[in-house]
Amino acid sequence: MRIKTVQAWWVQIPIEESRQHVSDFGRLRTFDAAILRIETEDGVVGWGEGKNAAGSAGQYAALVHLLNHEFGPRLIGRDASQITAIWEDLYNGSRASAAAARGHALPELARRGLTVAAISAIDIALWDIRGKALDQPVWALLGGRSAPRLPAYASGGWADSAGIGAQLQSYVEAGGFRAVKMRVGSMDDRPQVSAQRVRAARKALGPDVELMVDAHGTYTVAEAKRFAALVEDCDLAWFEEPVTADDHRGLAEFRAATMIPIATGESECSRFDFASLISHRAADILQPDPAFCGGITEAMRIAALASSFNLRLAPHLWAGAPCFFAGLHVLAAAPSGYIVEFSLGANPMIHSLSRVPVTVQDGMIAVPDAPGLGLDMDTDVIARYARQ
Structure with a gap:
């Protein structure tokens, strides 16, 4: 070895x-x-x-x-x-x-x-x-898995208010998703524009599909409060990165001012950053990215923190195939594991690198059974697209 x-x-x-x-x-x-x-x-x-x-x-x-x-x-x-x-x-x-x-x-x-x-x-x-x-699959080495299939949500949603409903509805139809996420924030210039898009999305989806929003940390605390007030009747499952990851106190202030669960963590490195989020009471759902937070080892440490403080774990998996497969194993093994992020934007780094198709059916994704990550890497794709 x-x-x-x-x-x-x-x-x-x-x-x-x-x-x-x-x-x-x-x-x-x-x-x-x-x-x-x-x-x-x-x-x-x-x-x-x-x-x-x-x-x-x-x-x-x-x-x-x-x-x-x-x-x-x-x-x-x-x-x-x-x-x-x-x-x-x-x-x-x-x-x-x-x-x-x-x-x-x-x-x-x-x-x-x-x-x-x-x-x-x-x-x-x-x-x-x-x-x-x-x-052995990695999940077995981590202590076993909770289930052979995990719930997934469709991650995308950039269309304007006229098109966002159809865009998100197409996600639901594509994989049987029962949860979808759309982008809001500075891309819309003003909070009320994002709010109009969210209201259009909820109207198109109806009450039975979970709807999340992601601002990529682009609101100020005041703007996030304004946006939340405008969508308070839209039954949002979570509000992701409402403010910059550099402002844990501001995030805690916003969380205390809203009933919407707060998801964050893709911009955080290591268990120490997540401990700070928890100590500030700034989050409900922790989102470590296995390719940025410290890998599987650190993601499991963060998962233990989530479990210790009665929080949920939903890793950030807008990534390539090794990171995505790592996230599946962490979610399957962690008692705090919640839901898988599945990109519905173009993501060739997952789909081109894996020789086996990565798919969602009935809103669920299979946890790999093959040894290791269970990833059959297409090395020809690496050779073709590696920058010199």
Whole structure:
């Protein structure tokens, strides 16, 4: 189980023009991610993913360099089964031995952002290797799964008030979804424009389909309160990232002022950030992104926090195939697991990288049974779309 090679690529898959959408991130013309391959001396291959942006809204050269030239060489020769020890070593850096001896974190200064994104990619790949080596799916190694299929919600919703109802209704019909999410916030310029779109969506969907909204953290606290008041009779299942992730106190202020459950966490790194959200009483649903929060290891720690404080876990899975499959295993194994995010925007990073179709039927998605992540990676797609 010694690690032999570590290789990462900036994979950039184009999105056909007819399927591109525009949000506060701009027009998404490609889907990008840092895709990682780790191979052991006995030939077991694990796949991981690290991210620092949504779709094509960011650059990945620095993250790939970090994986290939800084973290990667430190992994060569290490026992791939020592997943937690490797996580802590990479997080604590030169003080890793001191941290282990003292039983508490002594992290490097650059412990957030790209550092945790790189750790995320490595951690997901190591869990994939561990499962394959033991001929077990990751969820079995995490303690078992709650069910063979998990509820999923359709994530999309950028159309204007005239078209949003039909757009979301098409999601319901496509996979039998009983829950859908639409985007609001600065993309609409004013809260009342977003509110008009939400009201049109609820009218089209009727009362039996759960409706979530996502502002991508673009409202001020005052704007979020104004928007919430305008849609208070729309029975929203959650309001995602109403304000910037940098303002936990503001988020707590907003949560105290509304009856709408608050979902957040895709912009947070590590259990420490989620502990801050919880201590501020700022969230009802925690949304760690496995490719950004610290991988499967850290997502399970965050899941334990959610369970401890009677909160729900709904990972952010607008991502590539390794991150998406990792999220399925975490959700299946975590007692606080709630619902799967399933992209209904164009997402070739999931569908092109997985040789087996990733589908939702009757609003449910199957948890993989194959060893490791259960992902049959299409390496030809990586070779075709890896940036040089």
